Amino acid sequence: MAVTGHADPGRRGSSIRAIPEATVARLAGYLRVLSAGVPDGTISSDELAAFAGVNSAKLRKDLSYLGSHGTRGVGYDVATLTAEIERTLGAHAVYPVALVGVGHLGSALAGYGGFAGRGFPISVLLDSDPAKIGTSVAGIVVSDIAEAAEVCRARAVTIGVIATPESAAQQVADVLVAAGVRSILNFAPGRLVLPDDVELRRIDLALELQMLAFHESRRGRSAARLEAL
Amino acid sequence: MAVTGHADPGRRGSSIRAIPEATVARLAGYLRVLSAGVPDGTISSDELAAFAGVNSAKLRKDLSYLGSHGTRGVGYDVATLTAEIERTLGAHAVYPVALVGVGHLGSALAGYGGFAGRGFPISVLLDSDPAKIGTSVAGIVVSDIAEAAEVCRARAVTIGVIATPESAAQQVADVLVAAGVRSILNFAPGRLVLPDDVELRRIDLALELQMLAFHESRRGRSAARLEAL
DNA sequence: GTGACTTTGTGCCTGCGTTCACAAGTGACT
DNA sequence: AGTCACTTGTGAACGCAGGCACAAAGTCAC
Numbered sequence: 195m196a197v198t199g200h201a202d203p204g205r206r207g208s209s210i211r212a213i214p215e216a217t218v219a220r221l222a223g224y225l226r227v228l229s230a231g232v233p234d235g236t237i238s239s240d241e242l243a244a245f246a247g248v249n250s251a252k253l254r255k256d257l258s259y260l261g262s263h264g265t266r267g268v269g270y271d272v273a274t275l276t277a278e279i280e281r282t283l284g285a286h287a288v289y290p291v292a293l294v295g296v297g298h299l300g301s302a303l304a305g306y307g308g309f310a311g312r313g314f315p316i317s318v319l320l321d322s323d324p325a326k327i328g329t330s331v332a333g334i335v336v337s338d339i340a341e342a343a344e345v346c347r348a349r350a351v352t353i354g355v356i357a358t359p360e361s362a363a364q365q366v367a368d369v370l371v372a373a374g375v376r377s378i379l380n381f382a383p384g385r386l387v388l389p390d391d392v393e394l395r396r397i398d399l400a401l402e403l404q405m406l407a408f409h410e411s412r413r414g415r416s417a418a419r420l421e422a423l
Numbered sequence: 424m425a426v427t428g429h430a431d432p433g434r435r436g437s438s439i440r441a442i443p444e445a446t447v448a449r450l451a452g453y454l455r456v457l458s459a460g461v462p463d464g465t466i467s468s469d470e471l472a473a474f475a476g477v478n479s480a481k482l483r484k485d486l487s488y489l490g491s492h493g494t495r496g497v498g499y500d501v502a503t504l505t506a507e508i509e510r511t512l513g514a515h516a517v518y519p520v521a522l523v524g525v526g527h528l529g530s531a532l533a534g535y536g537g538f539a540g541r542g543f544p545i546s547v548l549l550d551s552d553p554a555k556i557g558t559s560v561a562g563i564v565v566s567d568i569a570e571a572a573e574v575c576r577a578r579a580v581t582i583g584v585i586a587t588p589e590s591a592a593q594q595v596a597d598v599l600v601a602a603g604v605r606s607i608l609n610f611a612p613g614r615l616v617l618p619d620d621v622e623l624r625r626i627d628l629a630l631e632l633q634m635l636a637f638h639e640s641r642r643g644r645s646a647a648r649l650e651a652l
Numbered sequence: 653g654t655g656a657c658t659t660t661g662t663g664c665c666t667g668c669g670t671t672c673a674c675a676a677g678t679g680a681c682t
Numbered sequence: 683a684g685t686c687a688c689t690t691g692t693g694a695a696c697g698c699a700g701g702c703a704c705a706a707a708g709t710c711a712c
Binding site for chain 2: 657658659660661662
């Protein structure tokens with residue numbers, strides 16, 4: 195039952211102050227705004243909040259978790275704040291990623307440049323299909339999933355990305371965990387069962403569309419609509 | 424700011440009670456479990472909850488929003504419950520999707536079979552690159568973004584998916600809205616400004632990785648982190 | 653029909669995240 | 683030096699979602 199984070203009551207006491215998951219997500223957003231699109235110098239919480247599209251009080255509370263004190267009457271020093279957020283998020287480090295499943299989605303992710311630039315180079319590609327093993331995708335040779343452990347350890351992989359069909363996802367996840375990966379991003383639908391100390395995040399494309407469809411259908415309820423009801 | 428709160432007197436009141444966003448997401452999950460992997464007949468909330476990986480009380484509360492009454496002492500009729508959830512989510516209808524940006528990610532999404540099977544056929548592909556317009560991707564001809572309005576209306580598109588670089592995202596979103604699209608799924612990082620009646624969901628791949636990196640980096644610091652400064 | 657058993661539906665409590673509002677600190681200006 | 687305008691940091695209130703526990707309601711056996 196290790197869904198995103200908070201399924202672990204009582205055991206997380208080792209950090210300075212527990213930073214809420216929602217705050218971490220927003221911090222990453224602030225970091226992006228700060229990194230690109232803000233002049234050097236100082237910035238007030240109101241300004242930054244406007245850029246990021248959030249309430250300024252929320253922003254200040256978020257930043258208060260960092261211990262990063264701005265100066266009252268002036269605002270936050272952009273350089274200092276950037277460094278502070280990076281330090282807190284661990285964004286100054288590089289996290290090699292292993293991507294499993296070199297299908298449509300997997301290839302696209304491998305070819306997407308936005309990851310390496312943000313400290314997440316895709317260092318390992320894995321698949322079980324003999325036709326794919328040994329081929330090169332986006333400049334990286336595809337390895338056999340059976341060799342996951344050696345390859346991942348050799349490249350100091352810390353994060354695994356699952357882009358396989360649902361049927362293979364659980365098995366792949368187990369392999370990754372056995373290979374020492376403790377953070378997994380799962381694109382396959384369905385539920386993964388993992389040890390509690392493995393951090394899991396899920397991206398379910400069909401679910402997102404279904405959420406939109408729900409609102410769409412609620413909208414159309416008043417007008418007569420060509421539905422198969 | 425399209426807040427999900429319900430302090431909105433002018434709500435379209437076709438549904439009995441406002442359904443929380445979190446509940447809608449879980450309902451989609453229940454639907455998947457029900458559709459594949461559950462024997463016909465009846466199922467108790469405990470069983471279904473175990474399959475879906477949630478608390479059984481939460482499941483019952485979720486289902487109570489449907490007005491779908493199970494029978495006490497027995498459980499829920501699988502067929503009835505499935506139909507009920509589908510009706511509520513609008514999952515019985517088909518929602519044609521327009522996908523903008525036929526790059527790495529866009530092509531992958533177009534080729535991903537998981538959408539059409541769930542009622543979200545990708546009916547329109549759009550791009551601004553003349554080299555791509557007119558070509559065929561996953562069996563669909565790429566149209567010029569300039570013709571978005573006509574093409575989308577012709578195909579009765581209700582949902583738009585943005586898979587362009589960040590720099591083009593806002594502009595594309597505006598075009599989609601002008602073309603009558605009122606639900607958007609955005610893969611581009613950054614913030615989109617949209618009319619209040621347009622439903623927006625965001626998938627930020629880099630953000631997900633950064634969340635994992637945060638936990639990863641905290642793990643490494645578990646030595647002894649007393650109050651700094 | 654009756655009683656025992658099973659499972660739903662929900663009232664209540666708890667805890668978290670968001671928002672408000674304001675005291676406290678800072679720099680500029682006179 | 684003193685005042686003033688400005689902005690941070692946070693205590694407190696609020697609202698929402700999650701979980702517990704139990705009464706209501708229905709079934710099954712006899």
